[in-house]
Amino acid sequence: MGRKLLLDNIGVEGIRYYDAYRKHGGYRSVEKALKTMTPEQVTDEVKKSGLRGRGGAGFPTGMKWGFLAKPAGVPRYLVVNADESEPGTFKDRYLMEFIPHLLIEGIITSSYAIGSNRSYIYIRGEFAWIDGILEQAITEAKNNGFLGKNILGSGFDCEIYVQRGAGAYICGEETALLESLEGKRGNPRIKPPFPAVKGLWDCPTVVNNVETIAAVVPIVNDGGDAYAKIGIGKSTGTKLISACGNINKPGVYELEMNISVEEFIYSDEYCGGIANKKRLKACIPGGSSVPILPANLLLTTAKGEKRMMTYESLADGGFATGSMMGSGGFIVMDEDQCVVKHTYTLARFYRHESCGQCSPCREGTGWMEKILLNIDNGKGKMSDIDLLWDIQRKIEGNTICPLGDAAAWPVAAAIRHFRDEFEWHVLNPEECLKKNYGLANYAKPLEIVA
Amino acid sequence: MVKFSDSKLKEVEQIIQRYPEGKQKSALIPVLHLAQEEFGGWLSAETMDYVASVLNLQPIEVYEVATFYSMYNLKPVGRYLFEVCQTGPCMLNGSDNIIKYIFEKLGIRPGETTTDGMFTLKTVECLGACGYAPMMQLGKNFREHLTKEKVDAVIDECRQKAAINN
Ligand SMILES: Cc1cc2nc3c(=O)[nH]c(=O)nc-3n(C[C@H](O)[C@H](O)[C@H](O)COP(=O)(O)O)c2cc1C
Ligand code: SF4
Numbered sequence: 001m002g003r004k005l006l007l008d009n010i011g012v013e014g015i016r017y018y019d020a021y022r023k024h025g026g027y028r029s030v031e032k033a034l035k036t037m038t039p040e041q042v043t044d045e046v047k048k049s050g051l052r053g054r055g056g057a058g059f060p061t062g063m064k065w066g067f068l069a070k071p072a073g074v075p076r077y078l079v080v081n082a083d084e085s086e087p088g089t090f091k092d093r094y095l096m097e098f099i100p101h102l103l104i105e106g107i108i109t110s111s112y113a114i115g116s117n118r119s120y121i122y123i124r125g126e127f128a129w130i131d132g133i134l135e136q137a138i139t140e141a142k143n144n145g146f147l148g149k150n151i152l153g154s155g156f157d158c159e160i161y162v163q164r165g166a167g168a169y170i171c172g173e174e175t176a177l178l179e180s181l182e183g184k185r186g187n188p189r190i191k192p193p194f195p196a197v198k199g200l201w202d203c204p205t206v207v208n209n210v211e212t213i214a215a216v217v218p219i220v221n222d223g224g225d226a227y228a229k230i231g232i233g234k235s236t237g238t239k240l241i242s243a244c245g246n247i248n249k250p251g252v253y254e255l256e257m258n259i260s261v262e263e264f265i266y267s268d269e270y271c272g273g274i275a276n277k278k279r280l281k282a283c284i285p286g287g288s289s290v291p292i293l294p295a296n297l298l299l300t301t302a303k304g305e306k307r308m309m310t311y312e313s314l315a316d317g318g319f320a321t322g323s324m325m326g327s328g329g330f331i332v333m334d335e336d337q338c339v340v341k342h343t344y345t346l347a348r349f350y351r352h353e354s355c356g357q358c359s360p361c362r363e364g365t366g367w368m369e370k371i372l373l374n375i376d377n378g379k380g381k382m383s384d385i386d387l388l389w390d391i392q393r394k395i396e397g398n399t400i401c402p403l404g405d406a407a408a409w410p411v412a413a414a415i416r417h418f419r420d421e422f423e424w425h426v427l428n429p430e431e432c433l434k435k436n437y438g439l440a441n442y443a444k445p446l447e448i449v450a
Numbered sequence: 451m452v453k454f455s456d457s458k459l460k461e462v463e464q465i466i467q468r469y470p471e472g473k474q475k476s477a478l479i480p481v482l483h484l485a486q487e488e489f490g491g492w493l494s495a496e497t498m499d500y501v502a503s504v505l506n507l508q509p510i511e512v513y514e515v516a517t518f519y520s521m522y523n524l525k526p527v528g529r530y531l532f533e534v535c536q537t538g539p540c541m542l543n544g545s546d547n548i549i550k551y552i553f554e555k556l557g558i559r560p561g562e563t564t565t566d567g568m569f570t571l572k573t574v575e576c577l578g579a580c581g582y583a584p585m586m587q588l589g590k591n592f593r594e595h596l597t598k599e600k601v602d603a604v605i606d607e608c609r610q611k612a613a614i615n616n
């Protein structure tokens with residue numbers, strides 16, 4: 001069994017509430033930080049830990065905190081990104097729903113480090129019931145002296161507020177999130193200036209993912225060095241992976257970043273293998289935006305090494321033969337799934353979620369959706385495949401925010417690795433409505449792995 | 451006439467308190483949620499104008515926001531809104547069949563409402579429940595691991611609730 005730092009107490013009865021959480025060591029990081037450390041020392045531990053942002057981009061958290069501008073007399077804000085809308089991703093929800101105090105504790109300790117007296121949790125609007133769970137945790141923390149004025153006699157004040165969004169994936173992008181929090185449409189801002197300089201209401205702001213902030217708790221409790229010892233290389237600590245698709249045990253798993261992809265998929269401790277005794281065809285390992293990989297490249301890198309569940313190994317080979325850790329949304333497809341159709345649903349998603357500010361993204365996502373739908377329905381032409389490739393190339397890198405790239409990459413990777421499946425749809429317009437292309441030559445059919 | 455009750459107005463006041471002085475525009479999104487719940491499950495022009503007046507905003511500032519976010523309904527919807535996710539991971543687990551089954555049961559396609567005004571079907575994109583697919587949102591909650599039997603049960607439950615509340 002791998003070590004768990006975030007979910008170790010998830011099975012404890014009543015852990016959602018203060019009493020059980022506190023009894024099992026909760027709020028120690030607040031006591032330790034506020035009573036025995038300076039804010040700089042807390043930030044240093046986070047730097048030492050090597051923690052990388054868990055929202056998708058993997059940016060080092062300690063470094064991000066270090067960039068925060070600190071002009072005198074201007075408030076600073078910590079904003080927690082709980083928008084969690086990347087298809088395949090449902091880990092932050094799990095954490096907030098079942099162990100909400102871990103997030104609240106992380107926010108207090110992190111706020112102390114960056115000097116924020118007011119923090120907002122921006123949660124996607126559809127998680128309406130979690131709003132209440134967080135509010136209750138905040139009230140309990142306040143009643144027990146961990147929030148409010150002069151916490152633990154340290155002179156540090158901190159308040160946390162929950163803000164629900166209203167349905168918009170783009171509000172997960174940090175500057176769109178800030179716009180939304182200011183009561184506007186979620187149109188991403190042009191950067192620079194970065195939020196660290198000009199964020200919420202033009203004040204210096206740190207935006208971090210839920211899991212990132214939760215990880216600050218074990219880092220402060222046990223020290224950054226201890227955290228950095230877990231995992232491989234620059235992939236330090238544990239990572240929450242939300243696994244879904246055609247597997248026996250979909251769900252949220254906390255892993256030390258030192259196990260192989262193969263173990264993650266086939267071991268009973270995690271996904272428990274492919275459902276219905278089928279074989280693995282393909283996988284999108286880091287949320288819908290990252291490249292899809294066929295089974296052979298998923299399990300083994302182009303160099304012939306075992307692929308591991310780490311930032312570096314998942315990206316090994318670049319986009320030619322690798323993918324990304326992304327948000328940790330692990331989508332598994334069995335031999336009977338259609339890559340064209342799946343890619344079509346993602347293209348539809350990005351068209352729906354484009355904010356419309358940049359023409360390559362606004363128009364390009366719509367074109368990709370239509371062409372993919374045609375191909376999926378047996379109405380495609382061979383030239384459509386090249387046209388798709390051309391469109392995604394013209395979106396990538398030509399937009400204000402990374403949603404454009406996120407829309408382009410899944411289409412590019414699907415064509416790169418599954419071009420023959422696209423061609424089969426074009427060549428077999430009748431048949432493709434009735435059956436799927438199947439496994440073909442993508443996978444070395446894997447049965448069972450010890 | 452569209453008007454919050456005193457207790458709802460107090461709630462609005464509490465929401466405004468979450469932000470620093472002068473930043474009450476931030477209350478717009480939460481207050482629109484409140485308005486949609488209070489005034490029939492959708493945002494009419496009258497409702498939006500009212501929200502503008504409550505928060506001291508120009509009506510256009512409210513329209514801009516209301517039209518951006520997918521959870522705000524700009525047209526009337528049935529008493530029970532089935533929002534079925536159709537994105538990749540849910541599709542892999544048979545969301546298409548669920549949508550088809552709802553059509554067979556209730557005779558409504560995505561975007562349509564039953565003639566008795568009871569049910570509206572809407573397809574939505576990933577709701578963050580991919581591991582519990584197929585799924586739908588109903589009111590403030592999710593219904594997950596959907597099967598035909600579960601859809602039947604949800605429909606019965608709604609009808610019973612409606613009968614009690616009538
Ligand atoms: C289109 C888009 C959607 C995003 N959605 C999320 C999200 O739902 N949750 C999240 O934490 N980060 C999301 N991000 C990343 C954020 O912009 C930001 O990098 C992150 O919140 C920083 O936190 P971290 O450093 O702790 O990861 C998204 C980015 C883009 C471009
Ligand atoms: S890339 Fe797309 S989502 Fe991002 S700002 Fe441009 S139009 Fe909006």
Ligand code: FES
Pocket residue numbers: 087088089535536537538539540541575576577578579580583585
């Ligand atoms: S794809 Fe349906 S909830 Fe994520």
